[in-house]
Amino acid sequence: MKIDILTLFPEMLNGYLSESILKRAIEKNIVEINIINFRDFSKLNNKQVDDTPYGGGAGMVLRCEPIVAAIESVKTEDSLVILLTPQGQTYTQKMAEKLKSYKHLILVCGHYEGFDERILNFVDLELSIGDFILTGGEAAALVVTDSIVRLLDNVIRVDSKNNETFADNLVDYPTYTKPREFRGLKVPEVLLNGDHQKIEDWRKEQQIIKTKEKRPDLLK
Ligand SMILES: C[S@@+](CC[C@H](N)C(=O)[O-])C[C@H]1O[C@@H](n2cnc3c(N)ncnc32)[C@H](O)[C@@H]1O
DSSP states (O other), X not given: OEEEEEESOTHHHHHHHTSHHHHHHXXXXXXXXXXXXXXXXXXXXXXXXXXXXXXXXXXXXXXXXXXXXXXXXXXXXXXXXXXXXEEEEEOOHHHHHHXXXXXXXXXXXXXXXXXXXXXXXXXXXXXXXXXXXXXXXXXXXXXXXXXXXXXXXXXXXXXHHHTSTTGGGOOOXXXXXXXXXXXXXXXOGGGGSOOHHHHHHHHHHHHHHHHHHHOGGGGO
């Protein structure tokens, strides 16, 4: 899979992509991630990519020409162009599952007041990561990238993903590690006896109990 992230602030992305599971997925060539700077596509002498809004009002707006030129520089017939915006449909794990089968995603990050509305004509999908306003789309692009890459084959162990929260519309079961007792809080006895069937049954039961407590909406 290839993911191109289009942004005005490449440095906001570099650190996250060069650590942990994403770093390993890139090194193993499971995913190719490129960061593309809108500024490289500005035809203006000062490389400006934004301007004041027609009609007046606060802030700066990203101009059509450099943003669309950046999209078109990487777009192929296999691409899905996604605009990160608080106005888009809310991103979920189910969407991550769908998007992981695309060969090429283009993630377009806004900034300042957002985009010239005409840019919407050049994208396939508008995605929001939640009902709040971020400074820019970079954090949202990382959320989308991370959640998709970890679903690709050979990135993390299959059994790590099977019981994760949202799989089968349940939350994950409780996990514990050493020590056996911490400030009077004990690890459940069933996890210490080595009976794999009992452990599996207990975990499934706990998933249902915890989902009812924390996320009853998932059971509907
Ligand atoms: C300050 S916001 C602009 C908000 C815009 N004026 C509005 O009210 O819809 C700047 C950029 O951050 C990104 N952004 C902000 N909140 C987001 C969210 N919840 N999900 C995805 N992207 C978001 C978008 O790319 C947006 O263009």
